[in-house]
Amino acid sequence: MFPCYFGSALHSQGVEELLDGLDLYIKDKTYPAEFGAKVYKIARDNQGNRLTYLKVTGGRLKVKDIVEGLNEKINQIRIYSGEKFEAVQEVEAGRVCAVTGLENTRPGQGIGAEEESDLPVLEPVLTYQILLPDDCDVHKMLLNLKILEEEEPELHIVWEEQTSEIHVQLMGDVQIEILQRMIKERFGVLVEFGEGSIVYKETITAPVEGVGHFEPLRHYAEVHLRLEPGERGSGMQFAAECSEDILDRNWQRLVLTHLEEKEHKGVLTGSPITDMKITLTSGRAHQKHTEGGDFRQATYRAVRQGLKKADSILLEPYYEFRMELPSENVGRAMTDIQNMFGKFGTPMIEEETTVLTGSAPVSLMRGYQKEFTAYTGGRGRMAVSLKGYDVCHNQEEVLAESTYDSEADLANPTGSVFCAHGAGFVVDWDEVEEYMHMEHTLESGNDDEMNVMEVTLPKRRHSSIELTQEELDAIYVRTPDPKKNRSTGPVTVRVKEKTREPGSAYQDPKWEARRRAKAGTEEYLLVDGYNIIFSWEELKELSERDIGAARGKLADILSNYQGFRKCTLILVYDAYKVEGNPGEVMKYHNIYIVYTKEAETADQYIEKTVRRIAKNADLTVATSDGLEQVIIMGQGAHRMSAPGLKEEVELALKELRGEHLGRQVNLKNYLLDYLDEETAKQMEEIRLGKEKC
Structure with missing residues (x-):
């Protein structure tokens, strides 16, 4: 039997009867005492606060609770009715609410004892370029679309860094119309869509072993992975077969986490890999020098090295x-x-x-x-x-049209980093196995019987490149890790050369080309003046008394720093509020100081400069403005935070002082040191009383 009700919500007919029937026939659900909740929606209120809509499926949720698994705190609990809401201190199981304070939630996520929802059935197969109006800032729109992607999980927003284009993966024309209307309503921008192209994927045809090694000075990790093709539609699967006598369980779990945390790119067209099982077969850590970020790098490089060896389709x-x-x-x-x-x-x-x-x-x-x-x-x-x-x-036609180069993809390197004689050197993917510190695991298939042996590196001559810690950390920037070690001294990384005969002048032509290109590139450093002033505590305190004095002190500090770095340093200050200001560029000692013109901010000036010179110069921008950092990285420049610049300045000052104090300066002047040899000899005899003056 099925209860049946008739009515009209529009005319308020039958509503009470329906609610009474629900109360009569539906049994109350019994919820467990253990806390659990299911996230079903992400949104933002009028003030831009991120709202996580969830249903409590067990226990109670209170304000200021720390959410299990997220390590984030509940700031506010809201019970919504339309656009209005009531703030409450707690909700019990069975209630639906919206909470603020959670930044890493997603629809379908289970919290606490609640399980995750199944993945969406539909998968986008077409990718479209989003065409923006001429006056629309592409980076600002990218951030807006990322917010929209959080709220609508079926959207897949992709940023193409090389072409500075925004692409979206969709199913077809219906989703295009809906997305176009949503962008117009939310952000007031009417966008168009380019012609759709196919979303390809890559896989392999036979098992292969991938090796990744990451060993700059004071870092160490090596990972061996077995990559095996899976059945069509099986997706990605990850496992571990490594003995805990070889690699501790906590490191194994970390490797599996790094395998699952990102969408790995193939080496044919840069498309995501699928239908593959990746198994951790061996690895090694250092008791003192290994960090989580080292295994992240080694794991990513092992996947890419295996893909380069495999027959990909x-x-x-x-x-x-x-x-x-x-x-x-x-x-x-x-x-x-x-x-x-x-x-x-x-x-x-x-x-x-x-x-x-x-x-x-x-x-x-x-x-x-x-x-x-x-x-x-x-x-x-x-x-x-x-x-x-x-x-x-x-496949041949698609590969011919593709411009992807796996060796030029710096965010997904295929080689490894090894260390010898106190310095690291980069080894190409096809030579990694000559240097690796563990045995092959693919042939034996039994990790318990695998003997670990130390490989003695052949004697090779290297040409060294001195890298600062900041340049080494650029590797971590492309694959961010929450735990980062910053040592105080510079790190030496050497790029290996081909083996030469004694007395031969031969050098690796690839290394020579890179060296010449680097030597001919002019280096620039753009500094967002007011951002640095208000980020450095001593300058911030000085600015509260005299902003001009703070500007002058920063200029003096950067002048000293420029003398050490020998780069073109441009210090930019906002002057956009000065009516009729045409802008000013002045030379201060060995640096340039720019005051922007009316209606032009320092950010706009820096963005314009980056677009103009980043392609032909080594350009770094010093600012802690998060949005500005995203923009300048998208234009091909390097970023440096305000604390990072301060650390660089202090290290430069420390080295300058060390050089000065290390000099042997004679603080006494002796007359005989400034006389010719004959006169000095005569004066010495007079001093000893052998001759009278």
């Missing part, structure tokens, strides 16, 4: 279709499917109608609906659904 999405069409049009449909490299089963004939089912690549079936309707005279019906990914039908 390209996968493309396929549609599963069902066609109902007149029998006289079956021949045309079957011919079209074959031309689209598709497959179909035995036609099923039903009177004058025939049903065809099968699959075909999305890239060739896009837009076929219109053609199908035309040649069937509107009497045919076709429905498609995403089947999944399979081998690409035109």
